[in-house]
Amino acid sequence: MTAPALSVSHLTVRYSGRAVVDDVSFDVEEGGSFGIVGESGSGKSTVLRAIAGLATDRDGTISVEGQVLGRKRDLAFCRLVQMVFQDPYGSLHPKQTVDRALAEAIAIHGLDRGEERIQSALEDVGLGRGFRFRYPHQLSGGQRQRVAIARALILEPRILLLDEPTSALDVSIQAEVLNLLKRLAAERRMTMLLVSHNLAVVAHMCLRIAVMQGGKFVEEAPARRFRDLKADHPYTQTLLDASGGFRRGFFAETAK
Amino acid sequence: MSDILLNVEDLRVRFPGLNGYTDAVRGLSFTLGRERLGIVGESGSGKSMTGRAILDLVPPPGEVTAKRMEFMGLDLLTMPPRERRALRGARMSMIMQDPKYSLNPVMTVGEQIAETWRIHNPGAQRQAKEKALEMLDAVRIRDPKHVYDLYPHEVSGGMGQRVMIAMVLVADPDLIIADEPTSALDVTVSMQVLAILDDLVSGRGLGLIFISHDLDLVRSFCDRVIVMYGGAVMETLAARDLDQAQHAYTKGLLNCLPRLDRADETLPIFTRDPEWLR
Numbered sequence: 001m002t003a004p005a006l007s008v009s010h011l012t013v014r015y016s017g018r019a020v021v022d023d024v025s026f027d028v029e030e031g032g033s034f035g036i037v038g039e040s041g042s043g044k045s046t047v048l049r050a051i052a053g054l055a056t057d058r059d060g061t062i063s064v065e066g067q068v069l070g071r072k073r074d075l076a077f078c079r080l081v082q083m084v085f086q087d088p089y090g091s092l093h094p095k096q097t098v099d100r101a102l103a104e105a106i107a108i109h110g111l112d113r114g115e116e117r118i119q120s121a122l123e124d125v126g127l128g129r130g131f132r133f134r135y136p137h138q139l140s141g142g143q144r145q146r147v148a149i150a151r152a153l154i155l156e157p158r159i160l161l162l163d164e165p166t167s168a169l170d171v172s173i174q175a176e177v178l179n180l181l182k183r184l185a186a187e188r189r190m191t192m193l194l195v196s197h198n199l200a201v202v203a204h205m206c207l208r209i210a211v212m213q214g215g216k217f218v219e220e221a222p223a224r225r226f227r228d229l230k231a232d233h234p235y236t237q238t239l240l241d242a243s244g245g246f247r248r249g250f251f252a253e254t255a256k
Numbered sequence: 257m258s259d260i261l262l263n264v265e266d267l268r269v270r271f272p273g274l275n276g277y278t279d280a281v282r283g284l285s286f287t288l289g290r291e292r293l294g295i296v297g298e299s300g301s302g303k304s305m306t307g308r309a310i311l312d313l314v315p316p317p318g319e320v321t322a323k324r325m326e327f328m329g330l331d332l333l334t335m336p337p338r339e340r341r342a343l344r345g346a347r348m349s350m351i352m353q354d355p356k357y358s359l360n361p362v363m364t365v366g367e368q369i370a371e372t373w374r375i376h377n378p379g380a381q382r383q384a385k386e387k388a389l390e391m392l393d394a395v396r397i398r399d400p401k402h403v404y405d406l407y408p409h410e411v412s413g414g415m416g417q418r419v420m421i422a423m424v425l426v427a428d429p430d431l432i433i434a435d436e437p438t439s440a441l442d443v444t445v446s447m448q449v450l451a452i453l454d455d456l457v458s459g460r461g462l463g464l465i466f467i468s469h470d471l472d473l474v475r476s477f478c479d480r481v482i483v484m485y486g487g488a489v490m491e492t493l494a495a496r497d498l499d500q501a502q503h504a505y506t507k508g509l510l511n512c513l514p515r516l517d518r519a520d521e522t523l524p525i526f527t528r529d530p531e532w533l534r
Contacts, residue, residue, distance in 0.1 A: 176525055197442065203514070
């Protein structure tokens with residue numbers, strides 16, 4: 001039996017003493033896809049931040065390909081695990097060109113064939129040569145998110161952490177970015193951990209889904225379990241009902 | 257016909273730039289009764305500018321022109337700015353996207369509602385607090401007396417948006433323009449806010465223009481939908497007929513949404529036809 005690509009067990013993360021992630025455990029096998037759904041403040045992004053080493057006050061173990069992670073993340077970890085953030089406006093340096101953003105990742109990791117890597121990374125995300133020397137303000141939101149994805153993929157990571165990668169995008173652009181992520185993950189057999197407030201997006205991208213509320217997983221099931229819009233946990237059921245759009249009488253049922 | 261609140265014909269909004277004008281809205285025509293009208297589009301479609309143009313809130317140097325723009329028989333185009341201003345807030349009003357940025361951070365939420373009442377009812381100062389508490393109750397805030405004294409940073413997003421609705425409704429307007437009123441909220445919270453808006457709109461017989469990027473939401477909440485792209489109207493149809501939409505853009509938008517009840521390997525992408533912009 002091989003170790004899962006990503007294993008989180010009894011993870012608790014505290015922000016100023018308060019547990020925002022409370023005893024969360026899950027495994028993702030190699031090439032698998034796992035999604036976490038929840039509303040704001042549920043702790044879903046904090047799980048990703050803990051794995052990436054951005055939330056340090058934590059208990060429990062996180063292991064990547066069998067290796068238990070300590071407090072600090074080293075370069076080797078960054079080659080293995082990369083993250084894409086929600087806001088493509090905030091995650092690119094406004095005074096650096098696309099080329100510089102990509103070249104920096106290569107320089108830090110001392111990789112060879114830089115030129116070739118940059119070209120193929122841009123090609124992979126569907127951006128032509130014309131985009132290489134543009135600044136972020138010369139790109140649309142969807143193009144910026146593609147650059148952020150290219151920057152993550154240029155290191156050929158085995159695990160991709162995605163924090164609301166399409167929430168800031170229009171639906172038609174969201175469809176393009178989701179298709180791109182799905183295709184690249186399949187081609188490279190990447191393991192994917194996706195966090196979103198949108199149940200439909202997570203169900204589209206992931207095979208397994210956990211529903212998070214108040215720092216805990218309240219339900220974990222294969223994505224197909226949710227397709228008939230039925231759930232075991234009442235909170236999940238509320239999310240499922242709300243995902244279908246507005247229904248008169250919804251408030252009366254849930255709040256009174 | 258007195259049932260028509262708003263009659264707009266050939267509305268255009270444009271902004272001057274270095275290389276001539278950029279059109280934000282190109283020739284929009286519609287009438288609004290006491291109903292819920294949705295305006296749907298992606299970013300840059302001109303949906304927000306349409307709402308702002310009706311309220312005369314297009315920022316300079318933007319230019320608004322129209323063949324006709326009437327509100328309950330009043331000609332908005334020839335009306336002096338003073339009168340237009342008196343109309344705004346009193347008879348036509350707007351609910352913005354994010355309560356965090358739209359509420360005054362150094363004033364309690366109750367005071368802000370009371371202030372609105374005072375402005376529109378000079379000479380009835382003493383009733384202001386009473387009215388504000390009544391409105392907080394109408395937007396189903398459980399303990400109005402307690403919430404009245406809270407500052408905006410002490411209330412949640414959903415409660416902040418309900419305060420905004422209370423503030424708009426305390427002046428008893430005939431027309432409300434809601435610009436993405438729930439996009440900053442969690443799904444379950446936004447359903448509650450919508451339910452309150454829905455009750456108040458149908459209870460008072462208001463006209464509501466609901467501006468949103470979310471087709472599913474507009475479909476389930478509104479009576480009629482205008483689909484906009486690049487400043488122009490692609491299609492106007494009854495919300496329940498959205499499934500039978502004829503326009504390629506509307507169909508494209510509907511199809512590219514990931515759906516819970518159906519597993520798609522890839523999402524259908526559509527290409528934009530330059531013809532849509534004429």
